[in-house]
Amino acid sequence: SKSMALPNVLNIVPGLGYLPLKSYQNALSTFITSGFMYLTARELYKKDLPFTGTFFVSAGVIFHLGSYVGINRYNERIKSAYRDDLIRYIEEKLP
Incomplete structure (x- = not known):
C-alpha cells in the first residue's frame, strides 16, 4: 500500500501530494486551480477589494x-484492495 504520511506532507504545496500516487492529472489541476485562486486573491487585495479577495482565498x-x-x-481504497486480496489469498491457500 502507499504511504499515508508522504502525500499529506507534500500536499503543503497544492497538488504535490498526488505525485507519489502517480496521479499526475490531479496534481496538475489542483496546482493550477489553487494557484489561480491564490494569485487572484492577492491581486484583489492589492486593488483594495478585500471581500472579493477573501472569497477567492476561501x-x-x-x-x-x-x-x-x-x-x-x-x-x-488501495489499502482496502490490498487487504481484500490478502484475505482472499489466505482463504484459498489455508485449509
Missing part, C-alpha cells in the same frame, strides 16, 4: 483541503 483553501481528502480516500 475557495482556494477549500479546494486545497479537498485535495487532502482525495489523497486519503485514494490511499484507503
